[in-house]
Amino acid sequence: xxxxxxxxxxxxxxxxxxxxxxxxxxxxxxxxxxxxxxxxxxxxxxxxxxxxxxxxxxxxxxxxxxxxxxxxxxxxxxxxxxxxxxxxxxxxxxxxxxxxxxxxxxxxxxxxxxx
Amino acid sequence: xxxxxxxxxxxxxxxxxxxxxxxxxxxxxxxxxxxxxxxxxxxxxxxxxxxxxxxxxxxxxxxxxxxxxxxxxxxxxxxxxxxxxxxxxxxxxxxxxxxxxxxxxxxxxxxx
Numbered sequence: 516x517x518x519x520x521x522x523x524x525x526x527x528x529x530x531x532x533x534x535x536x537x538x539x540x541x542x543x544x545x546x547x548x549x550x551x552x553x554x555x556x557x558x559x560x561x562x563x564x565x566x567x568x569x570x571x572x573x574x575x576x577x578x579x580x581x582x583x584x585x586x587x588x589x590x591x592x593x594x595x596x597x598x599x600x601x602x603x604x605x606x607x608x609x610x611x612x613x614x615x616x617x618x619x620x621x622x623x624x625x626x627x628x629x630x
Numbered sequence: 631x632x633x634x635x636x637x638x639x640x641x642x643x644x645x646x647x648x649x650x651x652x653x654x655x656x657x658x659x660x661x662x663x664x665x666x667x668x669x670x671x672x673x674x675x676x677x678x679x680x681x682x683x684x685x686x687x688x689x690x691x692x693x694x695x696x697x698x699x700x701x702x703x704x705x706x707x708x709x710x711x712x713x714x715x716x717x718x719x720x721x722x723x724x725x726x727x728x729x730x731x732x733x734x735x736x737x738x739x740x741x742x
Contacts, residue, residue, distance in 0.1 A: 521672070547727035558718060558732045559673075566727075608672055612727050618663055619730065623672040 518542055519611045521622025529630055530601060536594045536625045538609030544589035545611035549619070550582075553606040562607075565592045599629045636719060636733040644741050649706045651736040653719030654699075662695055663730070664704050667716045676704075676717075711742040 518541040526534050538548055547566050551559040563584050565571045571584035581603075583595040592611075596603050606626050612619035636653045643649050655662070661680045665673040679686045679695045679702065686693045692705040706713055716737045720730040 519672075549729050556737070558734045559730075561729050561731070564729055606670070610673075610730070618675045618678055620675070621665075621672040624670070626670065 519545075519609065519620045519622045521609055521625055523625060524623060525626045525628075527628045527630065528599065531598055532629075534596045534599055534627060536596075536607055536609075536627075538592045538594070538611065538622050540590045540611045540620075543611075544613060545592075546589065546613040547611070548586055548592035549610045549612075550584060550592075550594050551608045551610070553608060553624075555606075559608060562594075596627065599627070601629045603627065604629045636717075636736050638736060639734065640737045640739070642739040642741065643709055645709060645711055647709055649709050649713070649738055649740070651704045651717050651738070653702045653704070653733050655702075655719070655721050655733070656700065657721070659697070659721045661721075662693075662702050663720045664691075664693060664702075665718045665720060665732075667718065667735075669715070673718070706738075709738075709740045711740050714738060714740045 520539045520541055522537045549564055550562045552562050553559045561574050562577045563571045563573045565584050565586040567586050567589050573579045586592040606624050608624040610619040610621045659681055661678050663678045664676040666676055667673050677688045677693050679693050681697055690707045695702045716735045718735045719733045722731040
């Protein structure tokens with residue numbers, strides 16, 4: 516089945532650091548990737564939709580300058596949390612799909628802890 | 631935004647018992663999906679039911695959909711300790727390149 520790899524799985528860093536998270540589709544071409552954020556014991560909230568070769572579409576309330584998304588190829592999307600602060604600490608999950616692939620497939624998530 | 635509510639928020643049962651989780655949604659849908667999330671992990675797709683289907687089975691899973699009530703249920707029969715996880719319903723995925731909207735989830739604990 517389709518596999519999505521997300522890296523790193525866990526990051527701990529100091530406040531002010533920028534952190535890059537990668538999401539790769541390993542055995543299919545993902546025209547679209549999605550980035551979600553999840554707080555403890557809560558559901559997933561969509562942050563942005565990333566289409567290959569174009570600018571990401573951000574959900575209301577998500578700062579695009581804070582959460583930089585790049586989808587330069589059909590197999591890789593990156594989320595960079597710039598100048599991270601403790602309130603950015605969360606679980607970030609990506610998913611990937613295309614017009615045909617249903618359902619979407621999820622990465623294993625990245626736990627980000629900002630000290 | 632979240633599509634709706636799931637209940638119960640938490641459920642604790644003994645191994646071998648059945649677990650039923652419910653999901654309600656607000657808008658019309660093309661399909662509804664159920665996902666499982668083990669603690670600290672990503673989501674695993676369980677089952678997709680289309681709007682013109684009323685019931686679907688997959689192994690020990692049974693999903694029902696009532697579009698008139700905008701609700702769905704997930705039944706896990708003969709539960710096992712390994713079924714302990716959070717379960718989410720999701721709508722909005724009309725194709726692989728449309729985003730999903732998740733319910734709040736049910737945390738299931740199966741006690742051996």
